[in-house]
Amino acid sequence: MARRKLVYEGKAKILYEGPEPGTFVQYFKDDATAGNGAKKDVIEGKGVLNNRLSEFFMTGLQNIGIPTHFIRRLNMREQLIRQVEIIPLEIIVRNFAAGSMAKRLGMEEGAALPRPIVEFSLKDDKLGDPLVPEEYIIAFGWASQADMDDIVAMALRVNDFMSGVMHGVGIKLVDFKIEVGRIWDNDYMRLVVADEISPDSCRLWDIESGQKLDKDVFRQDLGSLSDAYTEVARRLGVLPSNVTHRPKPTLIN
Ligand code: UDP
Numbered sequence: 001m002a003r004r005k006l007v008y009e010g011k012a013k014i015l016y017e018g019p020e021p022g023t024f025v026q027y028f029k030d031d032a033t034a035g036n037g038a039k040k041d042v043i044e045g046k047g048v049l050n051n052r053l054s055e056f057f058m059t060g061l062q063n064i065g066i067p068t069h070f071i072r073r074l075n076m077r078e079q080l081i082r083q084v085e086i087i088p089l090e091i092i093v094r095n096f097a098a099g100s101m102a103k104r105l106g107m108e109e110g111a112a113l114p115r116p117i118v119e120f121s122l123k124d125d126k127l128g129d130p131l132v133p134e135e136y137i138i139a140f141g142w143a144s145q146a147d148m149d150d151i152v153a154m155a156l157r158v159n160d161f162m163s164g165v166m167h168g169v170g171i172k173l174v175d176f177k178i179e180v181g182r183i184w185d186n187d188y189m190r191l192v193v194a195d196e197i198s199p200d201s202c203r204l205w206d207i208e209s210g211q212k213l214d215k216d217v218f219r220q221d222l223g224s225l226s227d228a229y230t231e232v233a234r235r236l237g238v239l240p241s242n243v244t245h246r247p248k249p250t251l252i253n
Pocket of ligand 1: 090092098099100101129175176177200201202203215
């Protein structure tokens with residue numbers, strides 16, 4: 001059997017050529033990185049959880065009419081996706097101050113923002129994904145004004161959906177990142193949500209305790225990342241059957 005062709009290997013995922021033209025297979029690795037690759041580890045089971053969680057969120061978005069690149073999950077670590085032309089931006093939506101925003105503006109982590117704020121970073125690891133104003137994006141031709149209007153509207157819809165779903169399971173959606181790609185149908189272009197949506201690219205805090213259930217657990221050495229992601233998957237009812245959380249044995253006197 002011919003080996004399938006690797007298209008691209010990133011920090012947390014690999015893209016292979018798909019079974020039909022215009023498709024890719026997206027493979028979720030267990031690798032975790034933070035600080036633009038400065039901190040690295042392998043977290044057993046992370047890829048399996050993120051594959052399920054991204055499937056859950058992308059399917060949910062499609063169900064409310066937000067187009068995504070997702071076609072179907074193939075197995076524990078792989079999903080079939082539409083091939084898209086990725087817009088080289090990280091689209092970040094924030095509901096509460098955290099991370100780079102809290103640092104840049106000297107704000108307290110968790111401070112509520114007056115309204116959801118959408119911001120953009122240029123996807124460029126060498127430059128450390130710098131924050132870029134819309135003016136740059138349009139002037140340099142990374143996206144048009146019409147694209148940006150669509151992207152902001154789409155990002156805010158994704159935020160409403162994700163905030164609601166997470167709120168329903170007692171989790172606060174502090175912020176998240178999405179990527180958007182173009183799909184061409186002859187001369188007609190559509191923008192779709194691409195890449196992944198998972199706790200790798202969101203900040204998720206337990207509403208009651210404030211406990212972090214996202215990649216900050218890894219970035220800040222706060223405990224077990226797989227426990228945190230398993231908890232998110234468990235609450236959403238998407239825990240894969242082979243990732244079980246058995247209670248630790250207790251001594252009976
Ligand atoms: N984010 C991401 N990939 C990146 C940068 C950020 O998925 O390369 C996510 C991050 O997990 C958080 C949100 O985008 O949910 C905002 O991140 P921030 O700008 O605060 O950067 P950070 O503090 O993560 O460096």
